[in-house]
Amino acid sequence: MTSPNEAFVAFEHVQKSYDGVSLVVKDLNLAIGKGEFLTMLGPSGSGKTTTLMMLAGFETATHGEIKLDGVNINLVPPHKRGIGMVFQNYALFPHMTVGENLSFPLEVRGMGKSEREAKIKRALDMVQMGAFANRRPAQLSGGQQQRIALARALVFDPKLVLMDEPLGALDKQLREHMQFEIKHLHESLGITVVYVTHDQGEALTMSDRVAVFNDGRIQQLAPPSDLYERPENSFVAGFIGENNKLQGTVEEIGQGTCTVRLATGEVIDATPVNVTQKGQKTLVSIRPERVEYKPELFPAGAHSIDAEVLEFIYMGDMFRTRLRVAGSEDFVIKSRNTQGQRMLRPGEKIKVGWHPQDARALDP
């Protein structure tokens, strides 16, 4: 999307090891464009927070270069990087009022009093906390502290803001509300945001692009929709959203399609992603909502396979049905609760099928 030359933030062949034995970050290459909202998503220990800390300057890269606005910042201390940061537990200074917390980054930059006050007021108004300047952090609720932390990270007009799981401590409703606000601030201020989370929902709703981390590597870097619909490997497919997995061997491979013979003998259609030739082992991944069970909706010429209903769950807006398919007992389909939608009964024998482009043949 953005080439390293014009990238605002660039990681080039970055490696990080804490103990000199194993690598926490393995050959990281990442380019982040100006104004972009990039999320690093991954399970704990995947290297995403380490990457963020290297960018902030609290960890040094063992190898490789980190560039900010075209300049190598490997040796620039954190306070000279001019990067705003929001911490997991907010890290508001407990011995200062809200106003003093916001004033701090301005004071250390030697800003005059009147200018400081104007900026503090603007930043607090931005997060609707204008009335709280004289409170201490301990007197605020979690959500309010979160807003102040955000305001503090933004008050000195950084070009880049890093957020390390900033919403992790909030309850679900507040979290969703804050997601929206952060996204809104990002858009209105035009800043670049690098956001770290292990919550895929958060990543998908807020980001321009998501970098999925696992085992010290970026598994896939893509916009949310691509990530969901076109996972490039079985880790991403498994990590993002729900999906059905079928083991098999490539039977035939053609231009953009292939057929896969499952272990139980059935043949299905799929789109080859990580397979290139006949006889390769593969894992076919299909989203539950893309599986069809009404024969009239099966695409022409595509294979369909037998299934037996094991369980039917009524979820209000959705029906969730668990099937036995090709020996697997946790094949799930989701269907919308539309007018006249049929409720399947356990024990019922049906056939299921799908568009070949919805079934992705990935690495086994």
Added chain:
Amino acid sequence: MKKLLILTTALSTFAFAAQADVTVMSWGGAYGAAQTEGHLKPFTAETGIGTVMVDSDNPATPIKAMVEAGNVTVDVASVEYADAIRLCDEGVLETIDMAALPPGDDGTPAAEDFIAGAVTDCGVSTDVWATVFAYDTTKFPEGPKTAADFFDLAKFPGKRGLHKGAKAVLEFALMADGVAPADVYTVLGTPEGVDRAFAKLDTIKKDVVWWEAGSQAPQLLADGEVAMTSAYNGRIFNAAIAEGKPFQIVWDAQIYENEMYVVPKGAPNKDQAMQFIAYATSTKGLRQQAQHISYGPSRHSSLKEPLIFQDGKTEMGPHMPTAPANMANALGSDFQFWVDHDAELNDRFNAWLAAN
């Protein structure tokens, strides 16, 4: 049940025995050891009465506190002469009956056998000891000879050890300043005399290491912390003769006095305590102590035969304060002076010490 009975009987017997032990409080170190060897052990061997030795920096202090608090745990204490008089005046001590003291081995009645002043209303002398000064012969092959040399930092460079307290220090300073022993207390009785003593001390004040317990003095000398120090003569004798330290005593301006056994009022085992004192201050008892430390026995009869140190060869006579050669320029400590002036001069001494 029977077992229990035996146990309780044993325990009560033990408690009784422990209670009947005569507790003697003395100054620790070589002196305490000499009393343990010369008095406590043979007394127990002879009478079967148990004895316990406890140490103190100055037994006069704790026994007064004990008597005032009504919790006396000591039966016999070894105190300085002036303290024996003062404590007796203050009613802290039991009186001692001179008639109960045994005659000398040669039959001389106790009253005549003891040297003058050795028995008072409340105390019996065990020995005559002296505050002297001593130096390390390896440091000064041509050692100091007089008290004035002690104050001569130019001729004999190095730190000086002195006892932290007014008594004996002020007299020593005056003698070093040229006051004859006979005039020391007259001079010290006047404000000018006191000023003179402190002025003399001022000349070495910054080079003095102050010691408090008697055993510290030979230790400071042995550690090389001081080049010369005031000390109780017996402590130096023991370090030099028994331990082979290169220490030399200077007898000039020695200040001698009697050391007294006293019984604090309300002592738990008063009768045994009196029995102990009679034994310890007999001709034999005094000789036994004098064989362990070079303090002069206070009975004439104890000196009839030459005393030999426990090493079997050193004759004690010349090492005692009372030896004629050592008495050339000696001062007998004036107990009356110290009974009267102790508080005042020590207050002044403390203030002087604390002033920079």
Added chain:
Amino acid sequence: MADVSQAPLQTADGRPLKAALAKAQARAKRRAFLLVLPLLAFVLLTFVLPILQMLQRSFYHDGFSANAPATVAWLEEHPQGSEIDETAYAALVSDLAAMQKAKTAGAAGTRINYTYPGTISIFKEAAREAAKLQPPYKAALVALDKKWEDPLLWVTFRHAASPWTTDFYMVSMDLRRSTDDGLQRAEPEMRIHLQLFVKTFGLSALITGLCLLLAFPIAHLLAILPMRKSNLLMILVLLPFWTSLLVRTSSWIALGQESGIVNDILVGIGIVADDNRIQMMYNKYGTILVMTHVLLPFMVLPLYSVMRVIPPSYARAARSLGATSWTTFRRIYLPQTLPGIAAGSLLVFILAVGYYITPALVGGADGTLISNLISFHMAKANWSQAAALAAMLLVLVLILYWLYDRLIGIDRLKLG
């Protein structure tokens, strides 16, 4: 709501709610009280009572009042300013004679000697002679010693006539009475207490400062190291705690004295000349050095307990906001350690002010503190003087504590 304000609430059976509540809670309260009773009794017996007793001692001495009844009676009949006539001396002589019999001349003289130094001897002398004295008694006594006609002596008697007295506080402040019953400063060569108080507080403040300087980095290291390493280091900090104070002080003497290990090494590597060894024991430097070491754990522990719970993210936040490491330390880290600094300083200072053994062993002449003088008075059985000095020390420390509460707030104290 209106009903409530008019009539007190009642329980279902019509009793006032308050009474019912009190009754219901009485049992629980009684049980709680019984549980704390042992501790209460213990504190009362071992702490409050001795302090009260000490305070009483500092105001009480009956050495003269109990042993000179006739003189006391005369003083009561004749107000301040009356001429000291023959009847007064007659009363005195009769008292002296009684004292000689009861062996109390020393006790009475000692009491007078405390506030009029140099008078104990005239008491003893006069008591010995009392039975033989003939009227006129004034002339007879003055013949024994001129001091008997000193008006100051009678002023002193008047103040000693009651066992309750503030004389010991007067002495503690280096004051003495003048002939006209006023107060004047003691002679320069007898002044010691105020100077010693100042020195004690000064040295204690210095020691507290040194402890803080040394303990801060140690506590910080302990707080940021991984648990396993910090535990090891903690043991090193606490080890001296488990060693006898006497052993530690003696070890310091072995290390620091002129012929000690430190000086030997310095001479060995040529930094110090052999005839010019550093004297760091038996003076105030010895006191400062050893007390700083001995009291260090009392500073480290509160600091550590505060620092351990300061998350590293504050420092990171400050750095990311543009602060240098020094600014981060000064404005973010240091203020958050204040409760620990305050607690440690208060603890070390109060301990230092009352320290006794260490200055006694290594303090020499100029490194001794007020507690050593208190101990001296106790050794000389002058309990009242010792108690007065101790009470003054207690009051000064309480004032400091109060100041501390005003300035920092006692609720912010964090001991660990």
